[in-house]
Amino acid sequence: xxxxxxxxxxxxxxxRAWYNINADLPVAPHPVLHPGTMQPVxxxxxSVLMPMSLIQQEVSTERYIEIPExxxxxxxxxxxxxxxxxxxxxxxxxxPAHIYYKYEGVSPVGSHKxxxxxxxxxxxxxxxxxxxxxxxxxxxWGTALAMACSFFDMELEVFMVKVSHTQKPxxxxxxxxxxxxxxxSPTNLTQAGRAVLEKEPDSPGSLGLTLSExxxxxxxSGGTKKYAAGSVLGHVLMHQTVIGLEALQQMExxxxxxxxxxxxxxxxxxxxxxxxxxxHQNLTAGKKxxxxxxxxxxxxxxxxxxxxxxxxxxxxxLAGSAPIVKMHTLGHSFVPPEIHAGGLRYHGMAPSVSALVxxxxxxxxxxxxxxxxxxxxxxxxxxxxxxxxxxxxxxRVAIDEALQAKQAGQKxxxxxxxxxxxHFDMMAYQAYRRGDLKDYEYPAEKVRExxxxxxxxxx
Amino acid sequence: xxxxxxGTGRSEHxxxxxxxxxxxxxRAWYNIKADLPVATPPVLHxxxxxxxxxxxxxxxxxxxxxxxxxxxxxxxEIPExxxxxxxxxxxxxxxxxxxxxxxxxxPAHIYYKYEGASPAGSHKLNAAVVQAFFNKQAGTxxxxxxxxxxxWGTAMAMACSFFDLPLEVFMVKVSHAQKPxxxxxxxxxxxxxxxSPTPSTRAGRAVLERSPGHPGSLGLTLSExxxxxxxSGGRKKYAAGSGLAHVLMHQTIIGQEALLQMExxxxxxxxxxxxxxxxxxxxxxxxxFVQRNLTxxxxxxxxxxxxxxxxxxxxxxxxxxxxxVAGDAPxxxxxxxxHTFVPAEIHAGGLRYHGMAASVSALVxxxxxxxxxxxxxxxxxxxxxxxxxxxxxxxxxxxxxxRVAIDEALRCKELGQKxxxxxxxxxxxHFDMAAYQAYxxxxxxxxxxPAERVRDALASLPQPPLDAS
Numbered sequence: 001x002x003x004x005x006x007x008x009x010x011x012x013x014x015x016r017a018w019y020n021i022n023a024d025l026p027v028a029p030h031p032v033l034h035p036g037t038m039q040p041v042x043x044x045x046x047s048v049l050m051p052m053s054l055i056q057q058e059v060s061t062e063r064y065i066e067i068p069e070x071x072x073x074x075x076x077x078x079x080x081x082x083x084x085x086x087x088x089x090x091x092x093x094x095x096p097a098h099i100y101y102k103y104e105g106v107s108p109v110g111s112h113k114x115x116x117x118x119x120x121x122x123x124x125x126x127x128x129x130x131x132x133x134x135x136x137x138x139x140x141w142g143t144a145l146a147m148a149c150s151f152f153d154m155e156l157e158v159f160m161v162k163v164s165h166t167q168k169p170x171x172x173x174x175x176x177x178x179x180x181x182x183x184x185s186p187t188n189l190t191q192a193g194r195a196v197l198e199k200e201p202d203s204p205g206s207l208g209l210t211l212s213e214x215x216x217x218x219x220x221s222g223g224t225k226k227y228a229a230g231s232v233l234g235h236v237l238m239h240q241t242v243i244g245l246e247a248l249q250q251m252e253x254x255x256x257x258x259x260x261x262x263x264x265x266x267x268x269x270x271x272x273x274x275x276x277x278x279x280h281q282n283l284t285a286g287k288k289x290x291x292x293x294x295x296x297x298x299x300x301x302x303x304x305x306x307x308x309x310x311x312x313x314x315x316x317x318l319a320g321s322a323p324i325v326k327m328h329t330l331g332h333s334f335v336p337p338e339i340h341a342g343g344l345r346y347h348g349m350a351p352s353v354s355a356l357v358x359x360x361x362x363x364x365x366x367x368x369x370x371x372x373x374x375x376x377x378x379x380x381x382x383x384x385x386x387x388x389x390x391x392x393x394x395x396r397v398a399i400d401e402a403l404q405a406k407q408a409g410q411k412x413x414x415x416x417x418x419x420x421x422x423h424f425d426m427m428a429y430q431a432y433r434r435g436d437l438k439d440y441e442y443p444a445e446k447v448r449e450x451x452x453x454x455x456x457x458x459x
Numbered sequence: 460x461x462x463x464x465x466g467t468g469r470s471e472h473x474x475x476x477x478x479x480x481x482x483x484x485x486r487a488w489y490n491i492k493a494d495l496p497v498a499t500p501p502v503l504h505x506x507x508x509x510x511x512x513x514x515x516x517x518x519x520x521x522x523x524x525x526x527x528x529x530x531x532x533x534x535x536e537i538p539e540x541x542x543x544x545x546x547x548x549x550x551x552x553x554x555x556x557x558x559x560x561x562x563x564x565x566p567a568h569i570y571y572k573y574e575g576a577s578p579a580g581s582h583k584l585n586a587a588v589v590q591a592f593f594n595k596q597a598g599t600x601x602x603x604x605x606x607x608x609x610x611w612g613t614a615m616a617m618a619c620s621f622f623d624l625p626l627e628v629f630m631v632k633v634s635h636a637q638k639p640x641x642x643x644x645x646x647x648x649x650x651x652x653x654x655s656p657t658p659s660t661r662a663g664r665a666v667l668e669r670s671p672g673h674p675g676s677l678g679l680t681l682s683e684x685x686x687x688x689x690x691s692g693g694r695k696k697y698a699a700g701s702g703l704a705h706v707l708m709h710q711t712i713i714g715q716e717a718l719l720q721m722e723x724x725x726x727x728x729x730x731x732x733x734x735x736x737x738x739x740x741x742x743x744x745x746x747x748f749v750q751r752n753l754t755x756x757x758x759x760x761x762x763x764x765x766x767x768x769x770x771x772x773x774x775x776x777x778x779x780x781x782x783x784v785a786g787d788a789p790x791x792x793x794x795x796x797x798h799t800f801v802p803a804e805i806h807a808g809g810l811r812y813h814g815m816a817a818s819v820s821a822l823v824x825x826x827x828x829x830x831x832x833x834x835x836x837x838x839x840x841x842x843x844x845x846x847x848x849x850x851x852x853x854x855x856x857x858x859x860x861x862r863v864a865i866d867e868a869l870r871c872k873e874l875g876q877k878x879x880x881x882x883x884x885x886x887x888x889h890f891d892m893a894a895y896q897a898y899x900x901x902x903x904x905x906x907x908x909p910a911e912r913v914r915d916a917l918a919s920l921p922q923p924p925l926d927a928s
Binding site for chain 1: 472474475476478480481546547548554558576577578579580584617620621639640643644646647648649843846847849850851852889890892893895896899
């Protein structure tokens with residue numbers, strides 16, 4: 001084997017600016033609406049939740065926003081992340097396709113999430129925020145923010161879905177290792193939590209409720225505590241674009257340009273982080289005859305927001321206390337089945353990703369749970385890494401594309417984002433091996449019901 | 460950090476990464492035998508106590524590995540298919556811990572080599588891949604091994620999967636039940652994992668008859684492994700995770716890369732630090748630096764760190780002893796606490812071994828390597844301090860090296876010395892979070908040195924014929 005497999009960048013090549021898709025979106029973004037009044041939100045509404053620097057990023061239309069040096073300094077602990085050509089997987093599949101993967105699992109907590117966690121902790125520290133508050137399901141986001149807050153000597157409170165708090169102790173311990181306070185939600189610390197506990201003292205909790213508890217805690221803190229979001233919001237997606245900006249440089253080192261760019265999408269941050277710099281090429285140089293790539297966002301068939309949802313205004317959270325945005329949605333009251341890719345169990349999708357899917361710039365594809373785990377096992381056997389179940393969705397489509405290339409005798413170049421490793425998800429792999437996992441049918445009925453509860457917005 | 464977070468101004472950029480290109484993966488392993496200042500005594504047969512011959516080794520290992528075990532050449536070439544697999548994660552990163560230096564406010568420069576970047580999360584994969592390759596090449600039909608907490612078993616399972624070789628793992632029963640994540644990782648790669656004691660070997664049955672609820676032990680997994688290999692009629696071979704010369708040699712790619720990376724950094728370490736259980740991670744990192752000491756090219760202080768609860772090098776005896784608990788494995792001259800000594804249940808499972816690799820022992824005895832013992836609570840507090848600065852959650856074993864690196868950095872601060880410290884971060888702790896929880900909850904304790912039990916264990920050393928030593 002003489003084929004080169006590693007495309008390493010020097011620490012000086014960590015991007016100096018994040019890429020902001022708002023500058024290039026082919027359609028103007030829709031306004032974000034107040035959850036109660038359904039009128040466009042003002043910075044005042046948001047300033048209870050986040051510092052002005054992040055609000056400015058949220059609404060900015062500048063194409064590039066400089067990354068502060070203290071953030072780049074932390075990035076240097078693990079960035080630039082590797083990009084590799086999966087030659088052993090290519091051989092296993094016997095495909096003429098070239099498969100590249102960007103590996104975000106090398107971050108200390110094992111996923112892409114610290115890219116934005118570090119930025120949010122920095123800007124909050126700078127603004128004098130005393131403590132951050134957030135929610136987490138399985139814990140990928142919570143662990144990243146816990147580490148980031150530890151770096152900047154900030155306190156962190158995490159509301160973790162109670163059932164995960166007990167059943168998935170490892171990520172909880174990681175958060176505590178970094179000094180975070182982790183609550184099993186519902187708690188009696190918030191009105192939202194107490195209301196649930198009164199009705200149902202043994203409630204296992206839900207992601208929607210943790211969000212309500214986190215937001216309430218920030219809102220009543222008199223400005224000392226702010227809220228940190230792990231996905232969906234514009235600034236979160238933007239912070240993740242360091243992934244794709246590095247990948248562009250690395251593909252150049254490889255002397256190839258991808259024909260297909262693939263990322264999995266739950267709230268959209270890992271997909272956007274990897275894909276947007278390539279989307280930028282499509283929307284600019286590509287329009288003038290330059291190179292273009294097909295961009296694919298992969299979602300679980302059991303939570304098919306983009307492939308089966310509606311592009312409409314909906315609340316970003318379950319309880320209806322978060323803003324209303326125009327996005328692909330299954331209805332904010334839709335509770336997805338308990339698949340193991342916890343990071344992809346979200347009823348909505350980031351507004352910019354939704355706009356690009358709606359406009360035809362991004363192709364959405366849904367894959368089933370069992371074929372996703374099968375792809376993960378195949379990938380491990382070839383490349384060693386045990387992927388996070390979320391990332392396995394991207395692997396499934398990458399393998400499908402490579403097999404299609406084999407059938408067609410095409411030498412396609414495929415690039416995907418391996419957003420995290422699965423070391424904290426081994427119980428899911430055990431369930432898969434024991435045959436305890438199943439494919440969920442698309443819950444058409446429940447989606448229909450949920451879509452009936454969309455807000456009536458007259459923009 | 461608080462002060463730095465106040466402004467967004469550009470700060471002085473200290474270089475923190477020293478990446479190597481895949482073409483710089485070493486082309487040969489380094490064999491310390493060529494440079495040892497004193498010859499290591501022969502390895503003895505467990506029953507006859509006479510020097511072993513290849514006939515003893517042949518049922519256990521393929522010819523390629525026996526050749527490595529016996530090799531006296533300074534360098535042994537790495538076959539290209541192995542370098543191909545190494546390319547999946549090697550060269551591993553070497554980082555300068557500038558954020559840790561700042562937290563400690565030390566003039567010392569601290570570098571760490573990070574073996575946790577391997578897909579198995581530890582250095583163990585370096586040797587596992589070699590063993591899988593040579594066994595596959597020799598037509599071995601399955602490998603058999605024993606594992607405690609599962610770090611070695613995970614690496615071996617992945618390596619066997621790469622080379623399409625079936626693997627059986629005897630895992631200490633109590634770990635099998637309490638540490639499911641690593642067991643699942645092994646099964647993910649297709650390994651068959653048995654909770655030892657099993658009823659499928661004589662050794663296992665004997666224990667189960669006496670004590671049906673026996674929790675198992677590392678010594679017993681080795682006995683079950685060897686019995687399975689011997690009963691296979693040559694179809695199955697044994698894979699060793701540490702202790703043996705060839706295993707240590709295969710790990711030396713770590714230190715060879717580190718030498719190149721220190722050169723990139725434009726510094727040479729005054730102190731080279733690694734933890735030592737059987738010796739493979741220590742030998743792998745330190746031996747290339749030891750060589751430069753022995754040839755007079757450099758003069759770094761080399762420190763092997765062990766747990767105070769299992770103080771093989773600092774409190775043990777340098778003598779002939781069986782490598783395993785049951786007395787089925789060869790007799791080796793090494794530092795030992797006595798093969799019947801059962802270390803306390805500390806969380807650094809990889810450091811719970813009564814003996815030490817022969818070459819590491821010889822270097823300690825000769826004064827070329829300094830041994831140091833650290834307490835459990837001190838190592839966990841060092842791990843937490845390291846995480847808060849550098850992010851990585853270290854494996855409890857690796858935290859032993861961190862403890863000494865921090866101690867030395869603090870001494871530099873006290874003395875106003877600008878020393879260069881390099882240590883091996885042999886693995887991450889993502890599969891060890893239960894240990895961290897126990898630490899957070901105050902459930903961990905320092906184990907007093909069990910002088911009485913060591914004295915008892917040392918009374919059962921073999922009495923080899925005089926000409927062997």
